[in-house]
Amino acid sequence: MQEDLRWLGLNWEGPLISQNARIDRYRVALQRLHAAGLVFPCTRSRRDVEGAASAPHEGDAEDGPLYPREFRPPPDAALPDLRDRRGVNWRFRVPDDMEIAFHDERCGEQRAVAGREFGDFLVWRKDDTPSYQLATVVDDAELGITEVVRGADLIKSTFRQVLLFRALDWTQPKFLHAPLRRDERGERLAKRHDALALRTLRAQGATPESIVRSFQTD
Secondary structure, eight states: OHHHHHHHTOOOOSOOOOGGGGHHHHHHHHHHHHHTTOEEEEOOOHHHHHHOTTOOBSSSTTTOBOOOGGGSOOTTSOOOOSSOOTTOEEEEOOOTTOEEEEEETTTEEEEEEBTTTBOOEEEEETTTEEOHHHHHHHHHHHTTOOEEEEEGGGHHHHHHHHHHHHHTTOOOOEEEEEOOOBOTTSOBOOGGGTOOOHHHHHHTTOOHHHHHHHHHTO
């Protein structure tokens, strides 16, 4: 991956950061959310959520079903201790019906309503590992990231992360969601679709300039 990025013209300074070495930092963030009563334990399976009548998809199939409000414990329910995290997922309780907004450096103003367009989301998994949402926010905040550039398919994730930045009282970075490379059928290039990897395109004769140009003209 590092070789491919350098070939594309993306260079960086400083050491590479391993999330495996930062698990304790993610646990501290989870503890803060727990102390504020912003998370709750969840033993529901994906099948449970998908089978709920009130769980439509969160905008598209990539997001999965909306977590049903009736699956939550009451807001005043006592939270179990965090010391034994295995065997249970922990979800962030979104503020129902609150409009969340952020400015995207490419796409402009983005808005979504919590509890309608996205629901309670995972912050800690039952195998005792942080979710993507929590780990990303902790890393961005603690490592001083000021600008985040990623694919347009992750705009919905950014709304979740904005809530975490606010809950942890951290300054959120600027966001830019770039267009995705797509095949001739309009499908986004992704591993799950057996799509071409950057290295494959390189082997077929693509140049860094042609790849960058394809984004600029999208």
